[in-house]
Amino acid sequence: MRRYDNPPPYNSTGSSEATRLIDSRKPSHLHQSFKSYIRTALIAIIAASIAIIIFASVFDTCNNPLDPDVRDRIRKDWGIELRQHEKEALERSDTYKRWRLEDNDRIHLREQWQTEAEEHKRDMEKRQKREEQERTLLREKWGREVKEHEHEVEERRRHEEEERLRLNMFWTDLTSRTCTTYATREYTARLVNVPSYYNRRVEACMATPVKIHGVEYMPKWCEDHGPSSVIGHWEVDQHEPDCASYWIWYKDFGCISPGSGQRRIEHYLENIPSGGDWKEFCATTPVSFRGMHFTGAQICFKNNGATWGHWVFDDESCK
Template sequence: MLIVAQNSGLVPTLADDVSASEKAMMRQQWKREKDEHKIEVIRWIRERGERRQELRLWQMEREMREDDRARWKKQVEAERLEWWRTVNQEREAWKQEVEAERRDWWVKESHERDKWRRQEAADREKWARDEEEWTRRREEEEQYRKEVEHRRQGVWWSEPWKNKGCYSSGIQAYSAHLFDIPDDLNWLDVCMDMPIQIEGRWFDKPDKCERDETHVWGTWMIGEPGCALYWDRIHYMGCSAGQSGMKRYRARLMNLHKGDDWDKMCSTTPANILGVHYDRPTVCIDEGRTGIWDYPDSSCH
């Protein structure tokens, strides 16, 4: 009990020189300080709780701002992509439109150019035909004038006749007698300057004029499809005998008519052998009415 009373300050100890009243006052002060400290601790705890709450709120606001920023960035990126896609689509549509317009222009220009070329070609053909027609009429008028002039002098052609057989390949000869040539005129000059109409065509002069004791006549060489000849299948005969560097080919002449001079017809009928054009055979032989051609070839020795 004594020890408790000493610890409580009610009973002084031997080593203690502080009075009990002072100790009581000190204990009250310590209690007040302890109570104030508890109050201060409670306030600090409350303030710390408030700071933590504010920190949590600030953290939530920060997270919300981060979320808003992420959404904004995502929205901006989506808008940018959408804008870029729209721009690309518009650009592609513009390119297609320009390309379509260019193609349309090119097609139209090509059509116009083709039309102009066709028109130009048609105009050239018309000019050529007109010039040819004008030349033909001028020649006919000149021939008619000559005929009238000669007829005034009494010179005239008989009705022309077709000579027997063809003259050469693709050529038919026509002849006519020339009558009433004045004695004071040269028969050849008159004949070679006397026009005639044969098969509906006017000819300014004969190809040749001839005479005998009784008649003067002119002869005209006129192209005629019925006189055109052709060669049968061309056969290879090997290297030419006695000719170094030559191959020999032969073919039979076709479409000869009765009365044709076959040798002249043979020597005027052209041929194409291995891409080479020949105006006539190298030689014609009566055996089978055949043409012979020598073709250069270094393999023949």
């Protein structure tokens, strides 16, 4: 046998066919990777199939209704569900019973309320009727009392009038006094022919008229100083020219201030009766100016012994 210890020399000019044959014997790296991937996939598929078969077998074993353990477990589950269902049914039954009781209570309460409302209505009607009857009786009683009182007053007045006429009481010493206010004078007189035993002297005084200026007047008030000294007082506001004061010297002081909307007027008061109260006459003597009428001055004051009236009123021309 021939032995070669060293490889033949590389001949670059050798045949290309020999090169191809040598190359065809060596597998490529890509081919080897693909084969390895196929083997791994097949192994994984086989393992998964085995696992599925084992799991299915175990699952079927755990859920097989013919298995005594499975039947016992199912019976236990059924028992738990049955007890739960019975509990829920009992709770629903109790709830329905409670609802029926509450409904009955509400119905009973409504009926009770309706009964009470009807009773209250009847009681109110009876009370109103009774109160109306009482008011009617009370009005009738008041009416009778008023009529009785009026009858008594009328009888007493008539009796006093008859007694006064029988006694022939009359006025004497009629005297004119000072002027009390604008165009008004006070008069006094003494009632005579009053018996000493007569104890209604003031009533007789107030019921006895007197003629002044041809007109009969009743006394405004009376003073009782004894049977022979019953004094009547009158205030006569007719036919008293000496008591009629009047305003003169009209003075317009213009607007009280710019934009105030008010004007000030003053008058001098003339013909105040001797002894008369200047404030009273100033406040009661009427006056008219600028289309307005006043029953007296708004403010009264004295200036150098003269009496003046003062008015302040709204005026559009002062705005």
